Amino acid sequence: MFLRKLATSAIVALAFVGINAVAEPVVDQPAPAFSAKTADGKTLDLASLKGKTVVLEWTNNECPFVVKHYDKSSNIPGLQKEFTGKGIVWLQVISSAEGKQGYVDGAGAIKVNKDRNATPTNTLLDPQGTLAKLYGAQTSPHFFIINDKGTLVYKGGIDSIPSSKAEDIPKATNYVREALNAIADGKKVPNASTKPYGCSIKFAS
Amino acid sequence: MALRRLLAGFTLLLISGICFAISDRASTEQVSARLVASVDSVAPGSKIYVGVNQRIIPHWHTYWSNPGDSGLPTKIQWKLPEGASASDILWPIPGRISLGTITNYGYSDEVTLLSKINIPANAKVGEQFTAHASVEWLVCNEECIPQEVELELNLPIEATARQSSEGNSLIQKSLGQLPVASPWSVQVDSLTNGFNLQLGLSESQVKQIKDIWFYPADWGVIVQNIDQPYQQTSKGVVINLQAGESKLEPQQNLKGVVVITEQTDTGLVATGFNIDVAPKPAQINNAAEISFLSALLLALAGGLILNLMPCVFPVLSLKALSLVAHAHQSPLQIRLQGWVYTAGVLVSFALLAAVLVILKAGGAQIGWGFQFQSPIFVLAMAYLMFLVGLNLSGVFVIGGSIAGVGSSLADRGGYSGSFFTGVLATIVATPCTAPFMAAALGYALAQPAVKLFAIFLSLGFGLALPYLLLANWPRLQRWLPKPGLWMERTKQVLAFPMYAAAVWLVWVLAQQSGANSVVIALGGMVALAFAVWLYDTTRNTRTTTERIGTTSALAILLVTLALGYSGLNEANATEKSGATPQADQNWEPYSAERLKTLLAEGKPVFLNFTAAWCISCLVNEQVALSNQTVKDAFGSAGITYLKGDWTKRDGEITAVLNQFGRSGVPLYVFYPAGKNANPVELPQVLTPDIVLNSITNTPVN
Numbered sequence: 001m002f003l004r005k006l007a008t009s010a011i012v013a014l015a016f017v018g019i020n021a022v023a024e025p026v027v028d029q030p031a032p033a034f035s036a037k038t039a040d041g042k043t044l045d046l047a048s049l050k051g052k053t054v055v056l057e058w059t060n061n062e063c064p065f066v067v068k069h070y071d072k073s074s075n076i077p078g079l080q081k082e083f084t085g086k087g088i089v090w091l092q093v094i095s096s097a098e099g100k101q102g103y104v105d106g107a108g109a110i111k112v113n114k115d116r117n118a119t120p121t122n123t124l125l126d127p128q129g130t131l132a133k134l135y136g137a138q139t140s141p142h143f144f145i146i147n148d149k150g151t152l153v154y155k156g157g158i159d160s161i162p163s164s165k166a167e168d169i170p171k172a173t174n175y176v177r178e179a180l181n182a183i184a185d186g187k188k189v190p191n192a193s194t195k196p197y198g199c200s201i202k203f204a205s
Numbered sequence: 206m207a208l209r210r211l212l213a214g215f216t217l218l219l220i221s222g223i224c225f226a227i228s229d230r231a232s233t234e235q236v237s238a239r240l241v242a243s244v245d246s247v248a249p250g251s252k253i254y255v256g257v258n259q260r261i262i263p264h265w266h267t268y269w270s271n272p273g274d275s276g277l278p279t280k281i282q283w284k285l286p287e288g289a290s291a292s293d294i295l296w297p298i299p300g301r302i303s304l305g306t307i308t309n310y311g312y313s314d315e316v317t318l319l320s321k322i323n324i325p326a327n328a329k330v331g332e333q334f335t336a337h338a339s340v341e342w343l344v345c346n347e348e349c350i351p352q353e354v355e356l357e358l359n360l361p362i363e364a365t366a367r368q369s370s371e372g373n374s375l376i377q378k379s380l381g382q383l384p385v386a387s388p389w390s391v392q393v394d395s396l397t398n399g400f401n402l403q404l405g406l407s408e409s410q411v412k413q414i415k416d417i418w419f420y421p422a423d424w425g426v427i428v429q430n431i432d433q434p435y436q437q438t439s440k441g442v443v444i445n446l447q448a449g450e451s452k453l454e455p456q457q458n459l460k461g462v463v464v465i466t467e468q469t470d471t472g473l474v475a476t477g478f479n480i481d482v483a484p485k486p487a488q489i490n491n492a493a494e495i496s497f498l499s500a501l502l503l504a505l506a507g508g509l510i511l512n513l514m515p516c517v518f519p520v521l522s523l524k525a526l527s528l529v530a531h532a533h534q535s536p537l538q539i540r541l542q543g544w545v546y547t548a549g550v551l552v553s554f555a556l557l558a559a560v561l562v563i564l565k566a567g568g569a570q571i572g573w574g575f576q577f578q579s580p581i582f583v584l585a586m587a588y589l590m591f592l593v594g595l596n597l598s599g600v601f602v603i604g605g606s607i608a609g610v611g612s613s614l615a616d617r618g619g620y621s622g623s624f625f626t627g628v629l630a631t632i633v634a635t636p637c638t639a640p641f642m643a644a645a646l647g648y649a650l651a652q653p654a655v656k657l658f659a660i661f662l663s664l665g666f667g668l669a670l671p672y673l674l675l676a677n678w679p680r681l682q683r684w685l686p687k688p689g690l691w692m693e694r695t696k697q698v699l700a701f702p703m704y705a706a707a708v709w710l711v712w713v714l715a716q717q718s719g720a721n722s723v724v725i726a727l728g729g730m731v732a733l734a735f736a737v738w739l740y741d742t743t744r745n746t747r748t749t750t751e752r753i754g755t756t757s758a759l760a761i762l763l764v765t766l767a768l769g770y771s772g773l774n775e776a777n778a779t780e781k782s783g784a785t786p787q788a789d790q791n792w793e794p795y796s797a798e799r800l801k802t803l804l805a806e807g808k809p810v811f812l813n814f815t816a817a818w819c820i821s822c823l824v825n826e827q828v829a830l831s832n833q834t835v836k837d838a839f840g841s842a843g844i845t846y847l848k849g850d851w852t853k854r855d856g857e858i859t860a861v862l863n864q865f866g867r868s869g870v871p872l873y874v875f876y877p878a879g880k881n882a883n884p885v886e887l888p889q890v891l892t893p894d895i896v897l898n899s900i901t902n903t904p905v906n
Contacts, residue, residue: 064351163277
C-alpha cells in the first residue's frame with residue numbers, strides 16, 4: 001500500500017516540476033499575470049478581469065507614431081470609444097522611465113488623455129518597465145489582446161502600414177479592430193501576430 | 206523635445222519651399238541629405254546611378270529596408286521626366302543598433318542609398334534632365350523624428366555622358382557596400398525552433414571572421430534582439446538563428462543578407478552576401494541528429510542497460526527471484542505476470558512522456574533528469590528508496606499474509622503487484638542516464654509528441670525486456686537457482702544499495718536546499734521507519750489494534766510528507782547560494798559571459814555541465830577530471846575549466862545543452878586555443894586518457 005501510494009505520488013510530483021517556467025508571451029497561450037498601478041492611484045490585477053476581453057496598449061504621448069494615431073487622426077481614441085462601449089477593457093500602459101520621453105505621472109496621464117479625447121478604461125503606470133519586459137513590448141504603440149479566458153489572442157501593431165503619416169491610416173488594415181471584431185464574433189483572430197511599429201519603449205538607462 | 210525638433214524640421218521644409226529653388230541638398234537638425242549622380246551629364250538611352258547621401262550626426266541613425274524591432278525604412282519617391290524610370294532603393298549593408306530589448310538595422314554616420322535611373326532614348330540633347338526625389342526617413346537616437354525633404358538634381362543631356370568626379374566617389378563607395386551573391390555554398394537547415402545557416406567558407410576564411418550577422422529581409426522571421434552564435438564545422442561556418450514571431454510558410458525562402466566582418470591587412474572589412482534559400486529539414490551530421498529508427502533502437506538499448514543501474518537492479522532481481530518463488534504458478538500465469546509488469550513500465554513511461562509533452566507545450570526549458578531539479582521530488586525519491594530498503598531488510602512486509610517465504614514488495618502474488626513493480630522500476634530508473642540514452646532522449650525531446658512517445662515507450666520496453674523474456678521463456682527460468690534461504694539473504698543484502706541511494710539523494714537535496722533540508726529528510730526517515738514498524742508490529746494482532754496501528758502509521762506517513770513538503774518550501778525560500786570556492790579548486794563556475802570573454806581572447810576552455818543528481822557526472826569528475834595528471838595537463842596548457850551546475854533549473858545551461866543537441870547532463874566540451882576554433886565534444890563516459898587525448902590531440906591553432 002505505502003509503496004503503491006508513494007509510487008503514484010512520485011509520478012504526480014513529476015507534473016509539478018517546471019510549472020514556474022517563464023517564457024515570452026505566445027499567442028494562444030495564457031497571458032502573463034500581472035498587477036500594476038493605475039493612473040487613478042489604484043492597483044489593478046489582470047486576474048480580476050477574467051471574463052472580459054482586455055486590450056493592452058503601450059503608449060507614449062510624445063512619440064510621433066502615437067501622435068499620428070491620437071492627435072493627428074483620433075484613430076486610437078476612436079477605437080477606445082467604440083470598443084469600451086462594447087464592454088471591452090482597454091488599458092493603456094506607459095513604460096517610459098522617469099526623465100524619458102513620454103513619462104507622465106498619474107495626474108499627467110489623465111490630463112494628456114483628456115486633451116486628446118482619449119477614453120481608455122484605465123492607464124497603467126509602469127515606469128520601471130516591468131510590464132513591458134514581461135510582455136516583450138517593444139514599441140509605442142504595441143498592442144496585446146487577451147480574451148475572456150485569459151489567453152493572449154493578438155500581439156502586434158495597430159495597423160498594416162508602418163509609417164508616421166496620418167494619411168496612411170485609411171489605406172491600412174486596422175489589425176486591432178479586426179482582432180476585436182473577430183473575438184466578438186467568436187472567430188479566430190486572422191492576423192494574430194503582426195509587426196509592431198513605432199518608437200522604442202523608453203526604458204531607464 | 207521631440208515636438209521642438211519636429212517643428213524645426215517643418216520650419217526647414219517651409220523655408221526650402223519658400224525659396225522655391227529646390228536644390229540637391231537639404232538638412233534637418235540630425236541629417237544632411239544630398240542627391241548625387243554618377244555623372245555630370247546624361248546621354249539619351251543610358252543608365253545612371255543616383256544616390257541619396259545622408260550624413261547623420263553622432264548617436265543618431267536611419268534605417269535599412271528591414272528596420273528591425275522598431276523604426277521605419279527610408280523611402281524615396283521619384284519624379285522624373287516622361288519615359289524615365291528609377292529602380293527600388295539598392296541598400297548598402299546595414300549595421301545593427303541595440304537599445305535595451307530592441308535591435309534595429311540601420312545606418313550611422315553616413316550612407317548613400319542608390320537607385321538606378323533609365324534615361325529615355327528620346328531625351329533631347331541640350332535640354333535638362335531633372336530628377337526630383339521626395340525623401341522620407343525616420344531618424345532616431347533614443348527618440349525618433351520622422352523627417353521629409355525634397356531634393357532635385359539638374360543634369361544637362363549630352364550626346365556622351367561625362368563622369369562625375371565627386372558624386373561618383375560617393376556612389377562607387379556605396380556600390381562597394383551592396384550585398385553580392387554568395388561565392389560559397391549556402392544551406393539553410395530548419396530546426397524545430399529556428400534555422401542553421403551554413404556557409405561553405407574555407408577554414409582559413411573562417412579564422413579571419415571578426416563578426417558575422419544575418420540581417421533578415423523581413424520582420425519576424427528570426428528573433429532580432431538575441432545573439433546569433435556561430436561555429437566552425439567541417440563544412441564551413443554555421444550560424445544559429447532563432448525563429449521569430451512570424452514563421453516562414455512551407456514554400457517560403459529564408460531571405461536576407463549575411464554580413465561578414467573580416468580582419469584584413471588594411472583593417473576590418475565588412476562584406477554582405479545575399480541569402481535567398483529554401484530551408485531544408487535538418488541534416489544528420491552529428492551524434493545528436495540521428496534518425497528516428499536509430500533513436501528507437503538506441504532507446505531500446507538504453508532501456509536494457511537501465512536494468513543494470515544500481516538502484517534498479519535490486520528491484521528487478523527481486524522480481525526475477527519471485528519467478529523462482531512462483532514456480533508453483535502455471536506457465537500462463539507467469540507469462541501474464543511478465544506482460545503486466547511490462548504494462549506497468551510502459552504506462553509509467555507514457556505518463557512521463559505526457560508530462561514532458563505538456564511542459565514542452567508550455568514553453569518550459571526542460572531536459573532529461575529535469576525532475577531531479579525539484580527538491581520535493583528528490584525528497585520523495587529519498588523516502589521511496591529508504592522505504593524499499595526497509596522492506597528488503599524485512600522491517601515490514603506488505604500485504605495481508607505472512608505465509609510463505611517473505612511476501613515482500615517484489616513477489617506479491619497479484620498482478621497489481623507486478624504492475625506496480627513496473628511503475629517502481631521506472632521511477633527508480635530515471636536518475637540513471639545510461640550512455641546510450643542521452644542521444645536518443647536528446648533527439649526525442651526535439652521531436653513532435655508522437656515520436657517522443659514512441660521513443661519513450663521504446664526505452665520502457667527495453668527496461669521491461671529482460672524480465673519479460675524470463676517470464677515468457679521457461680528455458681531461461683531453468684537457469685535460475687532453486688529457492689531457499691539464500692533468497693532471503695540476497696534480499697537483505699540488496700537493501701544496502703537502496704540505503705546508499707537514499708544517502709546520495711539526501712546529499713543532492715543538501716546541494717539544492719541547504720543544510721536544513723538534511724534535517725527535514727533524515728527526521729522524515731526516522732518517522733517513516735517508525736511508521737512502518739508500527740504498521741508491521743500491529744499488523745497481525747487483534748483487529749482493533751491492527752486498525753489503530755495501520756491508521757496511525759498512515760497518519761505519521763502523511764504528516765511526514767506534509768512536513769517535508771512545507772519544510773522544503775521554507776528551506777528553499779531562505780536558502781542562499783552556498784558555493785564557496787575552495788583553495789585547491791581548479792575550476793570556475795560557468796557563466797555565458799565568462800565563456801564568451803575567454804573564447805574571444807582565444808583561450809582554451811574545458812566546459813563541464815554537471816548536476817549533483819547525475820551519477821555518471823560525479824563518477825566522471827572523480828575518475829577523470831579530478832585525476833592529478835589531468836589537472837596538471839589543464840594547468841600546463843593554460844586551460845580554463847568552467848563548471849556549470851544543472852542541479853537546479855538553469856535556462857542558460859539548458860540553452861547550451863540544446864545547442865549541442867543534448868537534453869541533459871553530462872556534457873563535456875573542449876574549446877581549443879585560438880579564436881573560432883572548433884569545439885570538441887567528449888563522450889559521456891570519461892577516463893583520464895580520453896580527456897588527455899582530446900586536449901592534446903586537438904590541433905591547436
